[in-house]
Amino acid sequence: MDRSDLTRMTKVEVVVTGADAPAVRDLFRDAGATGWTSVSGVSGLGHHGEHQGRLLFNQQATLEMIITVVPDDRVDALLAGLRPLLAATSGVMFVSDTWVSRPGYFT
């Protein structure tokens, strides 16, 4: 696939409970992320069993996925904050290379 007109960056996806999500968003902000996407009520099967993501009146216990894309030079700062936080919770993190068409949106 031709990616010559795209810019390489790093995508960080975090899945945590709704109770932990504000702390993750704060770290994104402190690390200089210019935005993120949140998906609440995510479901799936993982280390802690099946999550159906359908709790009607408890957003704190529902899983939330928060996705951000940052330039490479901001990744270390972001991970320095996320690693200890996730080590103390049941949350998981996926870090991957990504390519974006509008780099100005992310810097």
Place this chain on the structure above:
Amino acid sequence: MTATTSRTAFRSMATLAGRILPVHHPVSAFIAVNPLGGFEDRPFARAVADAGSWYGTAGTLPESRFRAAHAAGRITADDVREALNTVLPDLPVRDALLLGGRSVPVIAVLAADLTHAPAPAGRSRRATTRSEVRAPAVAETIDAAMSKWCAAFTGDQPGWPMPGRDRGFYAAWRELAVRDTSLPRAARAGLRSLPETADAAAWSSLSRLDVAADDHLDYLRAHLTRQPGWAAYARWCGERPVGARTGFDLVELLAVRLSYEAVLLDAAGTRGPQPPQPPPAPPAPSARQRAALVAAALGVTAADHELDAVATVLAAVPAERRLLIWQEAYELHYRRALLRDLTTNDPATKDPADPPPDAQVVCCIDVRSEGLRRHLESLGAYETYGFAGFFAVAMRFRDLAGGAPSDLCPALVEPGLRVAEVPAAGAAGPAGRHVRGLGGLARGEDAFHAAKDATVSPFVLAESAGWAAGPLAVIKTALPGTAAALRRRLRRAIAPDAPTELDVNRVVPPAERLLYAHAALTTMGLTRFARLVVLCAHGSSTENNPYQASLDCGACGGHRGGPNARALAAVLNDPAVRDQLAGRGIRIPAETWFAAAEHDTSTDRVRVLDRHQVPASHRGVVARLHADLDRAGAALTAQRCADLPAAPRRPAARRARTHVARRAADWAQVYPEWGLAGNAAFIVGPRRLTAGLDLGRRAFLHSYDATVDPDGAALETILTAPLVVAQWINCQYYFSAVAPQVFGAGTKTVHNAVGGLGVLSGHTGDLRLGLPWQSVAVGNRLVHEPMRLLAVVEAPLARIDAVVDRNPVLQRLFGHDWVALTAREHPGQPWQRWTRESWKAGDPAPVPAAVKE
């Protein structure tokens, strides 16, 4: 480390450090929380031990209180036996030991130890700060300074705000603290050289204090738990939506605390590399010493080898475990009685073919509703239901006056709906007069308070208005009921009531209205309707009470729930919603009308709301129900008077009414009502389970009909939301009673309010957490019996298992003994106790009955 990495790493660590703190919501919108919520990831026994190390607090009542309860029969020998079996499953409690040549059951030995061993010493903080150990005077100075600056930064002083508040707590403090002449000159010099940012200052101070990297997290926790009130408030501030933050959070707070400590220890010349040592704990009595006391208690002279054998058994039961045995026994006593009552309760079974009741009343699950429901049902053909008092409408609500909106929903959810009170059709004129009148009253009140709170104007105010304020204060004190009536009359004259409605059916999309209407009806199992269905919210009227919100509806975020009841009633009266509900199998007859009401729990008056909307065809039944609600409230009031300090003991209904009305209006009254004191159980099932029983206003009652919930969705909603909120309330009361110094707010008589965010005991110190002592006790007598919540559920056990299996929050609560779960599928079946392994019979196997009373 780059500046950004420094910032994220410290924020992360501060966030983790704060996990062991409660969240302190402002008292003006009091939200009950489990003060040990950060410890729910471990069993209760370990949680209270761990928390005790940080906070230096007890996790149960002191042993002396348990022993007094035992002596008074509140804890019986059977309770002790069963508790020993439950807490010590691995001990050979069914075996016997030789003592003085005779065989004594191990369980009798353990019971004698419970009643005769020396009580354990109080807990003290094991994790301490450098200054606590090396220079306690410096630690005191830091605390005093923090109280001063935290109050200045966060307090509500519009006329004299702390300069630099827009730049955050650390920056504002750094600018001003260097001018604090109460500090030594050397300390002020140190403050001048502090870094510009909070995280840099915190890292720098940790380094100057010589805290090893591996100890950073614990060290931050030692600082936060030194003054947990301000820290818990900083945690709440830092977790607010970004737009609502004020620059006061754990990073900022820790930066200031650590900076103070590094600078002041430097100035005092006490900074050094040696690690802090916890103060030595007083030696506990040995197991051998306890064995001798047991022998004496049993009246036997034992040989040394016999005492050795007893000591071996007792060594497995250290003093802290003994407290947990007592706690278990204390709870078992209540729980067994409750389950026995539920088992033998046999109200007349309703036949689906029976005519519908005259009216159905849906009350909040709040324990105070139980009394009202009980008395109302005794008066006629009424059915009552229990449902979380926000009535499934999680909304941000703005009333007609248009002030700041309130979030009327549990803290577990964000208010997804925006609803406003608007003039009813054709009532724009009266509504305008009402709003103008309220505005005038508010301006007058604001002007008075602004003059009272400013620097110089109080002198002028005293001269100009003192002649009126003095007599008014006398009337408010001597004749509170009269003063309240005058105020009401004045308010009605200036701002006459106007008919209004909520715009919920206009601003909330139909699909969402359907979702919440369907969720509410199916969750409480209300699928067969009377001509009149009343959604009865609640609130409490009290005077001069910073903790007013703690008496309002917890499911409504510490507010009165009337607007939520009005909103759901409006939705359920909407023909379009009814058509859609019919499509989902819920058919609401055309002649059914949903009305809203509000129960004032301090006076037990129930007000029917939006009466102008009641159709003529239903006015008669509304009037009859209202009259019966009034009679039910009067009977409940008379019953409540028996428990209220200085209330008439057995008053006639009229006298009881007058008394509680005076009480609610009395600005010097510290016991306006008992709120949720006594709460101990959460019962999920049809009303048949509890109808006719006097549960003593101690049980949250959530209606549930397993037959209309085949997939368990409603049960999952109940257990993951209302039960969780009930557990917060339960733990708030529990720890306010067992650890009042740290997790309670102390006596009301010395409270000083800091804006609307909390209170101090006196003029300085830590922000107080939890509930005032007068919410749980009278003098030294506890009115609230601190017990963990018992959840009682009537539903298929496999369905409960499935719900627990897919919800970690429930696995924590039930699996870690924060909440006990008991269930049965059908009436007549024995109760089963949930354990991590399997369901177990509710009644344990019999054990030797050789325990001395």
